[in-house]
Amino acid sequence: MGGHPVSAHGDQVRTTKCPGGPLLVRGAEAWEDKDGEVHPVTRPVVAVCRCRRSELLPWCDGSHKLPKGG
Amino acid sequence: MRLPKSRGPLSAWVRNAVTHPDPVDPLPPITTAPGSSLDDDDLQLALWMLYELHYRGFDGARDDSEWDHHLLRARREMEVVLERDLRQICREQVPTAEPERIVEQIEALIAQSPDSGLAEFIEEHADRAQVAEYLRLRSIYHLKESDPQTFALPRLTGRAKVALAELQYDEYGAGRPEMLHQDLFRAALRGSGLSDEYGAYIDELDAPTLASNNVMSLFALHRRLRGASMGHLAVFEATSSLPCRRISRGITRVGLPPEVSAYYDEHVEADAAHEQVALRDICGELVAAEPSLADDVLLGAQVCLLVDGHAASQLVQRWRSRRTSTLPGPTPEPRLWAVTR
Numbered sequence: 001m002g003g004h005p006v007s008a009h010g011d012q013v014r015t016t017k018c019p020g021g022p023l024l025v026r027g028a029e030a031w032e033d034k035d036g037e038v039h040p041v042t043r044p045v046v047a048v049c050r051c052r053r054s055e056l057l058p059w060c061d062g063s064h065k066l067p068k069g070g
Numbered sequence: 071m072r073l074p075k076s077r078g079p080l081s082a083w084v085r086n087a088v089t090h091p092d093p094v095d096p097l098p099p100i101t102t103a104p105g106s107s108l109d110d111d112d113l114q115l116a117l118w119m120l121y122e123l124h125y126r127g128f129d130g131a132r133d134d135s136e137w138d139h140h141l142l143r144a145r146r147e148m149e150v151v152l153e154r155d156l157r158q159i160c161r162e163q164v165p166t167a168e169p170e171r172i173v174e175q176i177e178a179l180i181a182q183s184p185d186s187g188l189a190e191f192i193e194e195h196a197d198r199a200q201v202a203e204y205l206r207l208r209s210i211y212h213l214k215e216s217d218p219q220t221f222a223l224p225r226l227t228g229r230a231k232v233a234l235a236e237l238q239y240d241e242y243g244a245g246r247p248e249m250l251h252q253d254l255f256r257a258a259l260r261g262s263g264l265s266d267e268y269g270a271y272i273d274e275l276d277a278p279t280l281a282s283n284n285v286m287s288l289f290a291l292h293r294r295l296r297g298a299s300m301g302h303l304a305v306f307e308a309t310s311s312l313p314c315r316r317i318s319r320g321i322t323r324v325g326l327p328p329e330v331s332a333y334y335d336e337h338v339e340a341d342a343a344h345e346q347v348a349l350r351d352i353c354g355e356l357v358a359a360e361p362s363l364a365d366d367v368l369l370g371a372q373v374c375l376l377v378d379g380h381a382a383s384q385l386v387q388r389w390r391s392r393r394t395s396t397l398p399g400p401t402p403e404p405r406l407w408a409v410t411r
Contacts, residue, residue: 018346026236043244044236047343055315060342062311 002034003048003058022047022060033058071269073128074119078112080148084119087141088131097144100151107155107281108380113148114280118272120145121287124221125214126268149288156285160372167364172357173349176304176371183375186382189313191389192320200389201324202262204317206271207279207385211286212255212333213268216241218286219303225296226352228359233351234300237307237344251340254333261329278381285377289370297363300356301370304348306378310341 005013005028012027025031026045030038039058047060054061073089076082079098087094102110122128123136135141163182168175192204216238223234243249256266265271275283289299318334357364 016346016350018350021346022342024343024346042246042249043240043340043343045240045343045347047346056339059339060311061315061338062342062345065312 003032006030006032006038017050018047021064022050024048031058071122071126071128071267071272073130074115074269074272076112077115080112080116081119084116084141084144087138087144088119088123088128088135091132092138092140094140097147100147102151105155105158107152108159108377109277111277111280113151114277114284115275117145117148117152117284118275118280120148121284121291122269124287124291125217149292152281152284152288156373156377157369159376160369163376164365164368164372167357167368169357169361169364172364172367173354175368176301176308176349176353179368179371179375180305180308183379186379186386188382188386189316189320191386193316193323194320196320196324196389198324198326201321201326202264203274204385205259205262205264205330206274207276209255209259209264209271210269210275210279211283213252213266215251215255217252218290219299221287221290222296222299225293226300226356229355230300230352230359233347233355234303237303237347237352240340240344249336251333251336254336258330258333261327276381276384278377278384282377282381285373289373295366295370297356297360297366298370298373300348300352301367301372302374303370304345304353304367305371305374307341307344307348309375309378311338311345314338314341 005015005025007013007028007030009027014026016024018024024045025041025048028041028046030040031046031048032038048058049056049060049063051064053063053066055063073085074081076085080100083095083097100113102113107113119128120141123131123141127133127136132138163179165175188204192201196204219234220238223231223238226234239245241251243251243253247253259266286299286302289295289302314334314337318331318338321331321334353367357367
């Protein structure tokens, strides 16, 4: 996955790992990916891709459910 | 919206009853054969009209018809028929619930459900007229997208309630009026040269599509069925991201403008998060707090798969038979897979 949530109030950020799926992030203002690019958060909860197969990185697009290599 | 055209004695009775003060004639007998209510045009339209009184209502309908006891009694009679069928149809596919494994059980139901092939057809084969037909059929729901589940909110408590409120807030634009999903779909309709008027295409809806709308209202308007409402929501969200990506590609392929695909692009991203929220934070927490609801959560999940899958596969089959009636060559084997959008 790589990256971390950005928040002026870091103690407000809550993350949840979904088994076999994304990382849910609540309370962040942005997500900084491993290359340092900052992606603003516009939803109350965002799903961050953990499988690196998403076409919408850093966000999850459900691709973890596709057959591998498909 | 204007009142739909009636399709038989039940919908004609509802049309008459919502516009005229009582006393009304008794509801004609419901003659739907057991197991066939999902395909009964008249029953599904009559029930849809009765539910619509709780949303935006109809031009020319009495304002107090929403809580008219004659209409509520008629609605109940129709709901009994529909719920009986749903429970009967789902009985064989739904395992006994294990409350501590409810998320895995919902995921297993989704995994074993056949795919209607609708999203793939739209991505690869649909022409512009078929895409427009799809948008018209879905407009009845998408112009009140998420409103049914809002009726369930006061029936929940604690963590499940917080999570449903969070999901609904995102559906309603997360504080940004320009992102209200219902209005994103209005923009998609306008971009396709279609009417964005609420309910404009109701007379085109087939029984299975009406049924897919009705089950959401049935579950959300009965506190008793709050578990089914949330199970249905979880499957609806969990079967959305990947099909929406395919539909978006099909929309672009037939040359419709970006505001049409934008609706589906938004749902690829939003529903990837909503899926997890609905499965874990709504269904998981609801069942943790009220384990006795676990069986209904699975019922709602399977109803979503079956009813939406039925509507989707009917549409694909209509499209395939139209194609093959004008084109020579072998009939493509219909593949039954479930897609909710």
